[in-house]
Amino acid sequence: MNSSLHTNTKVRMIIVYSLTLAVLTGGCRTEDKPQQKNPETEQPADIQTTEIFALQKGRLTSSLQIPGELMAFQQVDLYAKENSFVKKLYADVGSEVKEGQLLVTMEAPELGSQLAGASSNIQSREAIYTASKASYDRLLATSQTPGTVSPIDLEQAAARKSSDFSQLQAARDAYQQIAEMQKYLQIKAPFSGVITARNVNPGAYVGPSGKGSELPLFTLKEQKKLRLVISVPEAYTSYLHTNNEVSFTVKALPDQQFTARVKRLAGAIDNRLHAQRIEMDVVNNDKKLLPGMVAEVSLPLPAADSTFIVPKSAVVNTAENIFVIRVADHKAEWVTVKPGREEHGNIEIYGRLNQGDLLLKTATEEIRNGSELKNVGKIAE
Known part of the structure; x- marks a missing residue:
């Protein structure tokens, strides 16, 4: 009985060992099999393309927000x-x-006393003049008879009359001056x-x-007509002219927009602010606006002439240089430019460029000057 049990146990161990060896052998064979590539899941490497556009001229109309002050006209x-x-x-x-x-x-009270004294002086001077004039008139009539009046006496009487008349006029002027002072x-x-x-x-x-x-x-202060006074930075003075219309708002009435027209330009740049003083007339018949209010002014800045306009992404601004990248014979060429106004993602540029030049739409400093551009895409509209 014991012999039979021992035999069965040995058989079971042999079977378990055989199965374990088979599993291990199969696993090793599976790992040894080469992995097959699936062409459907394999992705090609990304190829970046460089988008370019043709340089064109246009007119960039922008606006400038600037604070102003309302003053009594x-x-x-x-x-x-x-x-x-x-x-x-x-x-x-x-x-x-x-x-x-x-x-x-x-x-x-002092003026009243001065006026009374001036009036008395006039009366006195009138009496003196009347006497000297009467004396002269008598001498003149007597002189008609030859030898009765000396010519010298007649001349002295005439001079006395003229002097007294001058003093009478001076007294009248003094009285008038005091009377005018009383009007004040x-x-x-x-x-x-x-x-x-x-x-x-x-x-x-x-x-x-x-x-x-x-x-x-x-x-x-006058209230029905106001002055809107602003100081426009030097860079924007060329865009504003007489009769240009501007709009503005005030904090007291944020939901209302007001308009005014440019009437007076200082014609000079303030040395301290480096800005030009500009005044606009504001009709204020309803008296909603008050002198002393601060206004937020929107100045339209229409371009006088067409300029080169490019996306802001095409301009590289570094500490040493501001440039765009022109495509010439599939090579990058840095062209130094001077930026102008910006509006809605576009910017004016000035430099040695020609209409129709091909520029990179997204330029970076990493694209070195003179480097070859292999993946140049289609011209952007």
Whole structure:
């Protein structure tokens, strides 16, 4: 019985060993088989092509966003011409006034005394002149009889009359001057506008700037017509001309767009800003815009002449040079250019180029000058 069990165990071990050897042998044969290539899954290497385009001229119309300031078309600080006291005010901050409207009256007792003295002086000079004229007239009538009046006496009487008349005229002029000074005790609006500042009250002592008043009595600004003032950088001054229309917005009314026309150009570049001052007139009858507002101005910059226009990707900008790559006999040629304005992915260029030259649409510094271009694609439209 034990002998039989031992025999069966040996048989089972031989069978297991045989099966294991067969599996291992089959696995090794499978690994030894060469792998077959599938032509359908094999992909060819990528071949990059260089896209080119023919250089053409065109007109690039762009715009420039620049801040501006709205100012009153007319504005003035009103001071008292004579030292005086404020008697009555007829306007206040925010008052809309018309041209010639009375704003303030003042009083100066010294002027009243001076005017009364000048009037008395006129009366005195008139009496003196009347007497000297009467004396001369009598001598002249008497001189008609020969030998009655000396010619020298007649000449002296005539000279006295002329002198007295001159002094009478001087007295009248002095009186008129004081009377004119009294008119300055009433200040009227020089133009229609709005009072934006008031710095005095009734009874205040006022006078010319620095001699009685450090601040003006009133500040008057025109509101129905404004100036839009901007400083245009030197590079863009050639694009703007008189009567060009511009558009602008203000922060207080972001959903509204306003227009204005260029009216005045400074004609010179500011040394500090390197920009030209340009003014535009803005009609403001509805008074929506206020003097002092900051505006965001959009300036149209139409090209006066056609220039070479290329995609921005065609221009290489390095620290040493700015260039495009021209294709000449399948070789790369660096051509130095000067860039101009940019708009919608295009840029103006200036350089030694000719219309119809073939340029790389996407240029890089890695394409060296003089290198051969093997994979040149079709000309881009």
